[in-house]
Amino acid sequence: MMKAKDLAIRDNYVDLLKFLADHDEKVRVVVFENAPWNLKYIASKIQKDLVNSCVAKTIDAIISGMDDVSFYILVDESRDVSIREQMAGVSRYVNKRGQVIERFVCVQYVSDTTSSKLKEAIEQLISLTNLSMSRL
Structure with a gap:
């Protein structure tokens, strides 16, 4: 049985697809008119895969836009509606034109908000995004 959160995500996803x-005529023709019933991309696993692909591409674009400059990671923690601790991460850097650029990078669940756990989460974030610790 699907959880309420999964149903809400599915509804949002299908609404976005609609x-x-x-x-977009191309999307309409492919997704709703000519796609076989088992290729409509509305199963929750497929949705999660598509979203994760979009996340990876977005983060890659953010990182490539940083042009090997030094950067900061701004981190804040809070609880979400389900009382789970989460950490939000934002990269901040100065581009070659002297502009300060901030980009939202992630929301990551953490088991605890102690400094050591947040440090582990930051290290994991840097590792997953292929950022360089030497430029941090």
């Missing part, structure tokens, strides 16, 4: 289909 919106795209209403505004």
Whole structure:
């Protein structure tokens, strides 16, 4: 049985897909008209895979836009609605034109908000995004 959160994500995803289909003929034809019933990309596993692919591409674009400059990671923690601790991460750097750029990078669940656990989460974030610790 699907959890309420999974149902909400599914509804949001299908609504977004419908919106795209209403505004893009190619999407409408492929997704709703010609796709076989088992290739509509609305199963929760497929949705998660697509979202994770988008996350990876977005983070890659953020990192490539940093042009090997030094950067900061701004971290804040809070609890979400389900009372789970989470950490939000933002990269901050100065580009070659002297502009300060901030990019939201992640929301990551953490088991605890002690400094050592947050440090572990930051190290994991840096590792997953292929950022250089020497530029931090």
